[in-house]
Amino acid sequence: MRLKTLQNLGIFRMSILITGVAGFIGCNLAKRLMNEGHIVVGVDNLSRGTLRNLSEVKNAANFHFIETDCADRPRFLAETATFHERFPITEVWHLAANSDIPAGVSDATVDLKDTFMTTFNVLEVMKALDIKVLAFASSSAVYGDHGDRSISEVSGPLLPLSNYGAMKLASEASISAAAESFLNKAFIYRFPNVIGVPATHGVLLDFVNKLKANPSRLDVLGDGTQQKAYLHVDDLIEGMLEIQSNASEKLAVYNLGAEDEGVSVRNIAEAVVASVSPNADIVYGVEKRGWVGDVPKFQYCLDKLKKLGWTPKLDSKAAIKRAIADIVEQEITLK
Amino acid sequence: MRLKTLQNLGIFRMSILITGVAGFIGCNLAKRLMNEGHIVVGVDNLSRGTLRNLSEVKNAANFHFIETDCADRPRFLAETATFHERFPITEVWHLAANSDIPAGVSDATVDLKDTFMTTFNVLEVMKALDIKVLAFASSSAVYGDHGDRSISEVSGPLLPLSNYGAMKLASEASISAAAESFLNKAFIYRFPNVIGVPATHGVLLDFVNKLKANPSRLDVLGDGTQQKAYLHVDDLIEGMLEIQSNASEKLAVYNLGAEDEGVSVRNIAEAVVASVSPNADIVYGVEKRGWVGDVPKFQYCLDKLKKLGWTPKLDSKAAIKRAIADIVEQEITLK
Known part of the structure; x- marks a missing residue:
């Protein structure tokens, strides 16, 4: 042993x-x-x-x-x-x-x-x-x-x-x-x-896999204005x-987080489409919320964390960009 | 049936x-x-x-x-x-x-x-x-x-x-x-x-029953300064x-509560002793808190309740006075 x-x-x-x-x-x-x-x-x-x-x-x-x-x-x-x-x-x-x-x-x-x-x-x-x-x-x-x-x-x-x-x-x-x-x-x-990876759940993995299944169309829960x-x-x-x-x-x-206004679901959908299947149509729902329990908008105050002298290397937008690349590699390139 | x-x-x-x-x-x-x-x-x-x-x-x-x-x-x-x-x-x-x-x-x-x-x-x-x-x-x-x-x-x-x-x-x-x-x-x-009554637990019942068991001494958990x-x-x-x-x-x-500064455990002990056994000694502990999980001081803001136009008939002191009388009746007079 x-x-x-x-x-x-x-x-x-x-x-x-x-x-x-x-x-x-x-x-x-x-x-x-x-x-x-x-x-x-x-x-x-x-x-x-x-x-x-x-x-x-x-x-x-x-x-x-x-x-x-x-x-x-x-x-x-x-x-x-x-x-x-x-x-x-x-x-x-x-x-x-x-x-x-x-x-x-x-x-x-x-x-x-x-x-x-x-x-x-x-x-x-x-x-x-x-x-x-x-x-x-x-x-x-x-x-x-x-x-x-x-x-x-x-x-x-x-x-x-x-x-x-x-x-x-x-x-x-x-x-x-x-x-x-x-x-x-x-x-x-x-x-x-x-x-990031290994992605097991979440909006990025969901979008990448939807586009893998149907490269011409991405259905988005909610109206895409949710911003996190x-x-x-x-x-x-x-x-x-x-x-x-x-x-x-x-x-x-x-x-814990990045001090920015976050990224909307619409921007995420567009970034994933651009990376995976640039010609796909994005189809939005009508609800502000993606599902019961989803919070449409959300912004952290990070003063307490900043007092410790720490900030993340990547803001929300940069984190999304890097994670999309990682997940595309995980789900498409490596499979 | x-x-x-x-x-x-x-x-x-x-x-x-x-x-x-x-x-x-x-x-x-x-x-x-x-x-x-x-x-x-x-x-x-x-x-x-x-x-x-x-x-x-x-x-x-x-x-x-x-x-x-x-x-x-x-x-x-x-x-x-x-x-x-x-x-x-x-x-x-x-x-x-x-x-x-x-x-x-x-x-x-x-x-x-x-x-x-x-x-x-x-x-x-x-x-x-x-x-x-x-x-x-x-x-x-x-x-x-x-x-x-x-x-x-x-x-x-x-x-x-x-x-x-x-x-x-x-x-x-x-x-x-x-x-x-x-x-x-x-x-x-x-x-x-x-x-109030029927009292099943809490500081008033505890004090009344301690004095019933030993009319000459009341032991209080904590230093008596806890105020609620x-x-x-x-x-x-x-x-x-x-x-x-x-x-x-x-x-x-x-x-829900009365808008006052509350009553200290010391005042409660004195009121119960006066009502049940006026010659008893009150013996306090040394801790600010009566037990792990006890909150030493506590005051509610009741503006939201007051906006509905409601306030309690009895403030903390009057409620304590009435409840002591009720509990003494429950525990001593009626038994």
């Missing part, structure tokens, strides 16, 4: 647990933390994440994979405890969640189980194993619709429109109570739309590590 | 479901709604509520009791559906929750089940049975510690200190998403400390009905 080798090496810095490690952000984070010399123990139920996403890390000496569902607490605890006994885990990055927002709107139990109970169980496991540092992937969806207002970390009210947003807020709330009770340090990162900020996954990870190094609060809540 | 009689009478206005009907607020609300001519179907698992609390209503023609746990969804749905078929329920007042905050801090599964899953299941039952109006007993605990700031409904951040507060916020979040998806109208009432606003249960119910008649928002979030 590779764990024995690890123990003999004795060269690694910390042992870090990542939930949702086989997902889009999880696999990128694992690579980055392993490059910094940490042992990564990754948990995933492989329902949406795939082993293919782990191809670059799975054979490394400092990676250990546990295939289990965080929503299955007894098994999640048992498997984590076994690893923890030999390589004490000092922090957890909890990324596991449902990523199909409309699915969670039609059936609330999806986000209950995958977005909230995973968090609840992560906290229970941390309490049981005395692990004190948690980083959590929250979402701009906790804010709901604030219209044209720029949204800071202390903005209220928090009235999410989707069960996904609701269960991310529920997760934040549980983490907040845990920080008061038994955690030493918790980071709540409110993600914007994050893009986007962050490239490399910047996202950079930003989280920067916050983790510099934020002094015990419970550090941060909006 | 009494339901048959009800059907024959045909004189009642609406059929309303109350969860947690055998608790302190639930039984008072049932009385009030029945007095207005509604049919009340009350649900309670009798874990903290008692049938004794329902003695005044249980034999009325327009009351029907279902002993079940809202956390047990299949049974809760089946029993509610049976009633709903004959007397279509038009609104739900969801009050069922854990009321022992420290218990929920030591074991997070208490509030998960009793404070959050009850709400989640109420929403699932409402969706299944096509019931469109929900009133929910939320709490000031969703806000966490805002220091000396006056807290309005749009104040942020929402970082609860206890699992109770976390699961009330989780409930609000789920209701917010449901209002976007399938509810016609939802009321979120953020309760302050509510007092209190609302008498009669005012609370009055206020909720007022909001329900007048609030125009689809999702109406309201702080």
Whole structure:
């Protein structure tokens, strides 16, 4: 078993647990933390994440994979405890969640189980194993619709429109109570739309695949005016590590994103069409929102993040451009 | 079966479901709604509520009791559906929750089940049975510690200190998403400390019973400087009905309380001692907080409520005075 080798090496810095490690952000984070010399123990139920996403890390000496569902607490605890006994885990990055927002709107139990109970169980496991540092992937969806207002970390009210947003807020709330009770340090990162590869879901992948299926026409949910900020996954990870190094609060809540007005769905559709199938017609819906729970417009205030001296390398437009190129390579060139 | 009689009478206005009907607020609300001519179907698992609390209503023609746990969804749905078929329920007042905050801090599964899953299941039952109006007993605990700031409904951040507060916020979040998806109208009432009889928990009952057990000494958790606003249960119910008649928002979030600086634990201890055992010594702890998750100071901004033209009859001090008299009667005079 590779764990024995690890123990003999004795060269690694910390042992870090990542939930949702086989997902889009999880696999990128694992690579980055392993490059910094940490042992990564990754948990995933492989329902949406795939082993293919782990191809670059799975054979490394400092990676250990546990295939289990965080929503299955007894098994999640048992498997984590076994690893923890030999390589004490000092922090957890909890990324596991449902990523199909409309699915969670039609059936609330999806986000209950995958977005909230995973968090609840992560906290229970941390309490049981005395692990004190948690980083959590929250979402701009906790804010709901604030219209044209720029949204800071202390903005209220928090009235999410989707069960996904609701269960991310529920997760934040549980983490907040845990920080008061038994955690030493918790980071709540409110993600914007994050893009890059390996793309597993989201508007870019959706558009690219629609055009692959029908190169002459792209149907867009909603009227295309929805406008959101986007962050490239490399910047996202950079930003989280920067916050983790510099934020002094015990419970550090941060909006993460680029400080710009974002990009409209119309601009995204045009950019994807230009890249994949320049002669395709783009056909828009009539609704302001793409689906129930979608927020038509959204802008972060990033003053708190900027105070730490960090800004992303790519703004929303540049991030979209790079991600389209990456995804076209993933979906078309490489297939 | 009494339901048959009800059907024959045909004189009642609406059929309303109350969860947690055998608790302190639930039984008072049932009385009030029945007095207005509604049919009340009350649900309670009798874990903290008692049938004794329902003695005044249980034999009325327009009351029907279902002993079940809202956390047990299949049974809760089946029993509610049976009633709903004959007397279509038009609104739900969801009050069922854990009321022992420290218990929920030591074991997070208490509030998960009793404070959050009850709400989640109420929403699932409402969706299944096509019931469109929900009133929910939320709490000031969703806000966490805002220091000396006056807290309005749009104040942020929402970082609860206890699992109770976390699961009330989780409930609000789920209701917010449901209002976007399938509810016609939802009321979120953020309760302050509510007092009155039948007292089942809380600082007043605690103090009265401590003095009953030892008339010469009252031990107080915390240093006595914690200061909170209190609302008498009669005012609370009055206020909720007022909001329900007048609030125009689809999702109406309201702080409920009296606009005063509140009453300190020290003042409450002195008032209870004066009433129950005037020669007792009061012994304080050293902590600012009474327990993990307790908020030392708390003040509501009630402008939104006042705009509807409503203020409570009793301020915090008057409410405390009246509730002490009521509880002394309940615990000492009547026993």
